[in-house]
Amino acid sequence: MSEETEEIEELQADIAGLLLHLVYAPLVDDQHVRGVLPAPSAVAAVRVAVGDHGECTPDRLTAYEIPLRQGDELLTAHDVVGILRSAHTGTHIYPRSRVGSTMGITLLRVDPTTFEAAPFTPDDWSFTLMKCLAYPSTEERPAVRLRGFLFMEQGPLRLYLDSEDVSGVIAADVRPGGALTALLAALPSLLGEEWRTSDGVDDPHCRYLVDLTGW
Structure with missing residues (x-):
């Protein structure tokens, strides 16, 4: 496995862990995270499904594909949350080439350069702090x-x-x-x-x- 692939995999895992609390706390308004999908291996990205609290019906969800690399730099998990909030707020026009579907869910491919990332909220930082304290990282990768x-x-x-x-x-x-x-x-x-x-x-x-x- 290449070092670049390993970095993407670790970042996908970090994002999944960071977004867990947004299943229950709203991402924006009354919208919640309903899924975090590691993009197919050929794509250095993460896909986040968003919808109403408790919603599971695919055609009532929207998934955003966010690339994890911007130029020569990798985004952080916090960057992804900020871009996701911006992408899901207000009205945005996506060209046809950036609209698709996966597993019955509308898929929008986000260009991070067209969004100003929303700031991390105090609740986000509090969750991150408490998660680190409750689940300290170890040098060994989990099974x-x-x-x-x-x-x-x-x-x-x-x-x-x-x-x-x-x-x-x-x-x-x-x-x-x-x-x-x-x-x-x-x-x-x-x-x-x-x-x-x-x-x-x-x-x-x-x-x-x-x-x-x-x-």
């Missing part, structure tokens, strides 16, 4: 790393994960609740159980999908 997430229709939560034992991004559908501690402990081995896997043909953000909704 399973969160690269993104998406709330799916009918209840499952799709987690985008990677690990040192399985290459690429693997999606795992889980049902929140129940024996979460046991599930988290078992995830490293479950991701590699081929009989649980299915090709993620409807999801370009992963190599394959592991169905853990019945685990």
Whole structure:
């Protein structure tokens, strides 16, 4: 793996962790983060799905694809939040070449140079501080790393994960609740159980999908 690819993967993981609180706290007005998707491997970007609180229906969500590199520099996770807030505020005209769809969700490809990033709020900084205190970083990479997430229709939560034992991004559908501690402990081995896997043909953000909704 190249150093550049590793930097992008680490940044995607940082963004997923930073945006977790915006599932519950609004991003802007009454709009919440409903998914963070690691863009397909050929794209050095992250995709963030936004919609009403609790919304899971794809055609009621909007996803913004934000490139993670600006010139020779990588954006920070905080930069991404600021650009996302600006992109989702007010009216913006996107040329046809920058409008697409993914998994039934309208996808808008953002040009960061056309937006003035919104400032990080006191609540954002407070969350960042408390998250660092509650979950101090370690020098060792975790056995399973969160690269993104998406709330799916009918209840499952799709987690985008990677690990040192399985290459690429693997999606795992889980049902929140129940024996979460046991599930988290078992995830490293479950991701590699081929009989649980299915090709993620409807999801370009992963190599394959592991169905853990019945685990």
